[in-house]
């Protein structure tokens with residue numbers, strides 16, 4: 477199996493916007509929504525898809541989002557640099573295997589089998605990515621590591637509308653698993669849990685998925701819908717724009733040297749109060765977000781597409797896009813606000829039923845950025861008190877810092893270990 481970033485089918489999704497426009501005469505730039513949160517296309521995903529784990533950055537951040545994902549947070553049992561190195565090396569080994577796939581070794585039946593068996597005798601890559609990020613407690617609780625903490629890594633504190641559940645928050649390490657199928661996500665988690673029981677203790681995990689959509693005319697890409705029925709990801713910065721990603725997503729300036737090429741991860745488990753939402757008039761739902769529900773077009777040009785950029789200069793009082801709508805508060809598009817851009821790569825979750833008989837559904841919000849304070853924290857502060865809060869309740873999550881990537885033969889986290 478070739479070790480290339482993407483299989484031929486998925487490579488089609490990665491063509492730059494310009495190339496796509498060139499390939500499809502008449503497709504205007506504004507009609508193309510090419511970003512990491514584009515919905516998976518029905519029939520495109522294959523078990524043979526490989527997303528290379530190698531590179532300056534870890535996979536699973538700017539690589540296209542497959543249909544399934546999960547964030548698992550762990551306590552780390554590693555008291556010395558040697559312990560931590562052992563953990564990173566073992567994680568790397570498992571990541572390399574799970575992302576490329578291969579035959580499961582046959583062991584003596586007197587021993588536990590080498591693999592859970594969920595995927596049969598051979599593991600297929602299935603576009604699996606495994607992204608490892610560190611929480612502030614890993615640094616704070618180890619004096620030999622404290623000086624190497626990323627500049628603005630911190631413990632997530634309560635925002636205005638939060639009802640944080642302690643058991644669903646924080647962690648020394650987060651591992652994000654993504655794959656085409658839910659089975660591959662669960663298989664990868666179980667592999668890591670089984671392979672490293674002496675150093676990783678699971679604290680919480682939240683799985684999610686995004687709905688695939690049928691191929692669109694002209695190859696146009698659309699954002700997947702969240703569980704409130706709106707397209708989510710329309711205004712995401714273009715993950716194919718390397719210079720933009722360098723500015724928005726990848727950490728570097730001001731960070732400890734080892735951290736260059738990493739990224740801050742904000743994870744939020746946000747319950748959606750779907751019963752209440754489903755009884756809310758459509759017009760009100762649309763004003764809450766500032767976009768139309770079906771197409772995702774901004775309300776100042778409702779007959780266009782989700783790719784259309786709202787123009788707030790012609791709507792200063794919010795007659796079309798209300799001033800307190802989600803998109804306008806999150807990004808008022810005034811000079812300077814683009815300093816808080818982030819790359820959102822969320823999944824929807826459906827957990828069953830709460831004790832009070834309400835549906836337990838929501839958004840596993842995951843955002844990546846070069847500076848946690850300038851992006852996620854600043855934007856969430858602007859959103860505090862927004863009308864959407866009547867319909868959502870953040871209950872968990874945490875802040876983490878994704879390690880820089882690694883190349884073939886190398887191991888994840890080496891730059892950090894070499895500085896301690």
Ligand code: HEM
Pocket residue numbers: 702704706707708709710711712744746747748765767802803804806807818838839841852855856859868
């Ligand atoms: C359950 C919670 C949430 C839901 C259902 C939700 C949904 C949406 C939707 C439908 C849009 C418009 C389409 C798009 O550009 O993606 C949007 C935009 C956006 N959201 Fe959220 N969102 C949620 C939470 C958050 C949080 C916690 C943040 C960050 C603190 C955030 C930041 C943004 C940003 C930055 C935009 C783009 C604004 C723009 O540039 O026009 N969202 N969200």
